[in-house]
Amino acid sequence: MTSLQNMLLIVVLITDLTMAANSRLGTCINITAIQGFALGFLPLAIGLEKGMNFELVAIAVIGIALRGILFPYILHRSLLNSGTSRELKPIVGYFLSVAIVLVLIFASLWISIRIDFIAPQLLLLSTVALSTIFAGTFFIVGRRLAIMQILGYILLENGIYCMGLAFVQDIPMIVELGVLFDAIVAVFVMSVATNKIHEEFEHFDIQKLDSLKG
Template sequence: MTILNELLLVAILVTNIALSGNSRLKTCIDIVSIQGFALGLLPAVIGLETGMSVELVVIAIAGIVLRGIVFPHLLKKSIQNASASRELKPVVGYFLSTLIALALIAVSLWLSRRLQFLDPSLLLFSTVALATIFTGTFIIVGRRLAVMQIVGYILLENGIYCLGLAFVREIPLIVELGVLFDAIVAVFVMSVATNKIHEEFEHFDVAKLDSLKG
């Protein structure tokens, strides 16, 4: 575990906390972009440690391009003609959200310690992965706007990807790319859907979806 590696992981952790406490949609998307870059670089850094291979380079480039550039771009497009530039009435307030994000990191750390089969050197890795997953789901639960739901989903994806890197170092290229492809399709569909919801209902408040319930 090199300094560089740890630095990236800590960056991801910090972006998680920053996301939970931020209300501006544009800023949130930028933070997601930063997290995407950090995550994309991870395989390359691992490669520096254990020996570079073509696969790792491909995965790193694909990760940086998709998570760092394509996803944020899609998100930005989906809020372009939206009336709201920030989320004003979240389900869970921003101060409380930050505290919860911190608590989730603590829970993740505790859970990672209990993972018997885990190499102790990977403790930070799995903590960051679990914390990202939990923060992602928490954002899905705690925010009203559809864009933030997508942000939550991307975080969830990032966390799962990170967990994969932590537990199974040698993920076959094809699987890795498959996962990425799944994620891009999902984000794409959700962005389009968000746009459509906005066009149709003049808002994209997910909490109002229950008016469709019979």
């Protein structure tokens, strides 16, 4: 791992933490966009170290286009329709969220050390991967608004992508594309679903789904 890769990975960790602290939905979407860019550039950083090839460039370009541009664009669109700009009263408060994400990062560090087939130089990568997966899962359960849950899903997907890089150094491009297209379809379907929820209940708050609608 060179310093450039480490720097990108730290950006990912910082975005995980700042997302836990942030209440504005728009800012949270932008934070995932930054994370998407950092992860998108990761294959290029690996390419600089090991020799660039077509697959790495293609994965980087597609990754940046989807994670950094398309997903945030779709989410900003559905946010515009809603008129809500921030999340009030999340299930877990913001300060506690930061503490929990921090604990999750330490836990994933501990797990990565225990997994013995991870090379020491990939420790940071697998820590980032696991903690992003955990943080994504945490945002899915710990936030009320549907958009935050989609963001949690995107984080989860980003973590899985990192995990792939950590365990298998060269992912076949077809597998990578498969994962990405899975994510596109999921994000599309979920943003359509949130728009539908918004039409029915006039809010993104998933707690309102408990009440019956005729």
